[in-house]
Amino acid sequence: MGSHVPQLDLMRLVQPFGVTIDLAEGTMRSPDKHQVRRASVMRGYYADQEALERLIAERGDPVHYETFEKHVPEEYGHLVFGLTQLQPGVVGEECFMTKGHYHTVAGTSEIYVGLRGQGYMLMKTPPDAQGRSQCVAEPLVRNRLVYVPPYWAHRSVNTGDEPLVALYVYPGEAGHNYGDIETEGFPKRIFKVQGREVIR
């Protein structure tokens, strides 16, 4: 029959599936995997560390951001996808953000599609020999797709008043490298100063 994959073990095939994602509400029906990151995991990330400690103490370590996924094998050939939901708020004057990460397989990209809310995808290159990185903030809002190219670390930042929700897709083998960002940080931070966004 001229099959182009004659050696394929058909018993090992993954079955197709569908999942309901409400594009207006930014919700996934019946996720297999729900990951919750509370404010306390962000120790060391914000400029004003005391403000973060007050937030953790006063609000009982509230949910900071979450991801919702269906099960997909984390290996080459597959595409992992899910929804990320980042709460609104500030730590001091710095807008709520995710930890941010490179991919473990650094040369892999990621796509984000904004479904709800208002914010940015903050991206940076690995430092060069002088320790300098390029840094770019792309608006991440409803109806905006952001392309994170291979090698760029990325972090979402919520500058709005409601949760920032996006659909993400990345290659199954990509993996997450949080450690280098924990050490390096990003060259820019995003603040809300007297109601106005400031990137510096």
Place this chain on the structure above:
Amino acid sequence: MGSHVPQLDLMRLVQPFGVTIDLAEGTMRSPDKHQVRRASVMRGYYADQEALERLIAERGDPVHYETFEKHVPEEYGHLVFGLTQLQPGVVGEECFMTKGHYHTVAGTSEIYVGLRGQGYMLMKTPPDAQGRSQCVAEPLVRNRLVYVPPYWAHRSVNTGDEPLVALYVYPGEAGHNYGDIETEGFPKRIFKVQGREVIR
């Protein structure tokens, strides 16, 4: 600085970008690449070939389906994305569909997110030693994400009365293998018989 990609040539980095995709209308602003497939490219695909010839003659070879993309390198590490828009209609009683394809790198997957319209993603495995394929039809409608796993050929079918529009994402190295489907076809077709969907 502990960079995990010390050998990376920073001059060769692709820059991040964003693109506006209206999730309600199913449109992309300022695509770099617009591919149009007219009815005549579907010769040999529908069961009723005379009905297709009449459609081509009577309607002047109308647009059958289109894709809209932003430029992304078609190589490993990147993710190609775009919108596909398939017109509504029937050829005889068979619903309008795309040619369908395997990926050239067969073990790569694809994600479709339905934005508008009503239809199916029809998927099949490569034929086994007896020439038999598994075949699955997953509903492709607004608010439904369909996961096309590695190795599955896939074709979209419009069973509704308006264009079927979906956002797709696939690995940059995947490529398109149309030839095997041109030869093999799919084990199932989708018809509209007296207003009712029939898959057989």
